[in-house]
Amino acid sequence: MAARKAVESFSKLIEEVPRWGAMKPTGVSLRYMMEFGSKPNDKNLMIAAQFLHKELPIRIARRALELESLPYGLSETSAVLKVRDWYLDSFRDVRLFPEIRDSNDELAFTEMIKMIRLRHNHVVPTMALGVQQLKKDWGPNASLEELDEIHRLLDRFYLSRIGIRMLIGQHVALHDPDPQPGVVGQIHSKMSPMEAAEIASQDARAICYREYGSAPDVQIYGDPNFTFPYVPTHLHLMVFELVKNSLRAVQERYMSSEIDPVPVRIIVADGIEDVTIKISDEGGGIPRRGLPKLFSYLYSTAENNLNELFNGGANAGVTMAGYGYGIPISRLYARYFGGDLQILSMEGYGTDAYLHLSRLGDSQEPLA
Ligand SMILES: Nc1ncnc2c1ncn2[C@@H]1O[C@H](COP(=O)(O)OP(=O)(O)OP(=O)(O)O)[C@@H](O)[C@H]1O
Ligand SMILES: [Mg+2]
Numbered sequence: 001m002a003a004r005k006a007v008e009s010f011s012k013l014i015e016e017v018p019r020w021g022a023m024k025p026t027g028v029s030l031r032y033m034m035e036f037g038s039k040p041n042d043k044n045l046m047i048a049a050q051f052l053h054k055e056l057p058i059r060i061a062r063r064a065l066e067l068e069s070l071p072y073g074l075s076e077t078s079a080v081l082k083v084r085d086w087y088l089d090s091f092r093d094v095r096l097f098p099e100i101r102d103s104n105d106e107l108a109f110t111e112m113i114k115m116i117r118l119r120h121n122h123v124v125p126t127m128a129l130g131v132q133q134l135k136k137d138w139g140p141n142a143s144l145e146e147l148d149e150i151h152r153l154l155d156r157f158y159l160s161r162i163g164i165r166m167l168i169g170q171h172v173a174l175h176d177p178d179p180q181p182g183v184v185g186q187i188h189s190k191m192s193p194m195e196a197a198e199i200a201s202q203d204a205r206a207i208c209y210r211e212y213g214s215a216p217d218v219q220i221y222g223d224p225n226f227t228f229p230y231v232p233t234h235l236h237l238m239v240f241e242l243v244k245n246s247l248r249a250v251q252e253r254y255m256s257s258e259i260d261p262v263p264v265r266i267i268v269a270d271g272i273e274d275v276t277i278k279i280s281d282e283g284g285g286i287p288r289r290g291l292p293k294l295f296s297y298l299y300s301t302a303e304n305n306l307n308e309l310f311n312g313g314a315n316a317g318v319t320m321a322g323y324g325y326g327i328p329i330s331r332l333y334a335r336y337f338g339g340d341l342q343i344l345s346m347e348g349y350g351t352d353a354y355l356h357l358s359r360l361g362d363s364q365e366p367l368a
């Protein structure tokens with residue numbers, strides 16, 4: 001009896017998805033998050049939770065609907081159905097949560113959205129698996145337009161996911177009872193890009209070491225005292241991905257050579273509008289023909305171990321390369337706060353990645 005009731009109330013809730021999905025999401029800028037989060041007292045946390053209580057179902061419903069109407073049969077792949085169910089479960093969790101009236105409600109709500117974030121941890125590789133299933137069916141006959149359409153959809157979908165995770169992560173992080181000076185939730189108002197680049201490079205080198213038994217040096221140039229407001233985890237992710245690519249290219253090029261590998265160079269420039277981080281390597285570059293494919297979620301020259309990741313195989317986890325979305329995902333993280341990523345290459349010599357980060361942080365979230 002209770003089970004039937006639960007099923008009935010679940011399907012009632014699911015009927016609400018189109019209505020919520022039709023509502024307009026509200027964008028939040030980095031600056032706004034920083035100002036709002038600078039006084040995380042009980043009252044402000046309650047206001048923030050009440051906002052999320054209304055905002056999250058809108059954003060989640062929009063993505064659930066999108067997942068149901070993907071082209072080329074992508075919506076019917078088992079991987080995408082799984083992701084869609086995660087979104088529906090999360091929609092239900094937020095909608096079933098009663099009105100937030102006091103601090104206890106707020107704490108319970110925070111625990112619940114923490115769970116949601118955990119549930120969605122593997123959305124990106126799972127979606128990639130779905131796209132791969134489709135690609136296999138297509139064989140080599142997929143047209144450029146078809147691929148383009150899939151890329152645009154995935155870009156929009158992942159960008160929105162970054163937004164949802166930022167909102168949840170920020171709210172959860174504001175509960176830290178003893179934040180470091182300058183830290184507002186996930187934002188560091190005085191983040192040193194050099195320091196962040198150093199940590200990300202060390203992490204990338206550690207993985208390179210694990211896979212190849214050695215790792216080229218990474219040299220970082222810039223003003224060590226320069227800081228600006230940004231989200232350190234986002235910068236870490238981007239620099240980590242780009243350095244990993246550079247290390248792999250350099251390592252592969254020099255592996256069977258007597259000469260010592262040329263270090264990867266990172267240059268941090270603080271402009272008025274942008275902070276730009278250039279990651280340069282002499283790893284032999286990328287053929288011009290391959291450049292347009294760089295931002296594709298379907299392109300990698302590494303052996304693909306998505307299936308292994310999915311099945312929790314021995315090599316599951318972070319590897320040097322293999323999924324083909326290091327570059328496109330990094331660009332989305334940059335764009336999320338108004339920045340961008342460009343890649344230039346000289347075939348036969350090396351590659352330069354320009355990571356532009358918007359300094360003002362005023363840009364509104366890109367919403368879809
Ligand atoms: N610095 C570089 N030098 C040479 N080739 C590069 C460089 N950066 C990227 N590439 C090429 O672009 C491809 C795509 O890079 P991307 O980071 O998106 O995916 P990946 O490294 O293959 O896998 P992962 O998802 O694990 O990052 C790589 O497989 C590689 O062939
Ligand atoms: Mg990569």
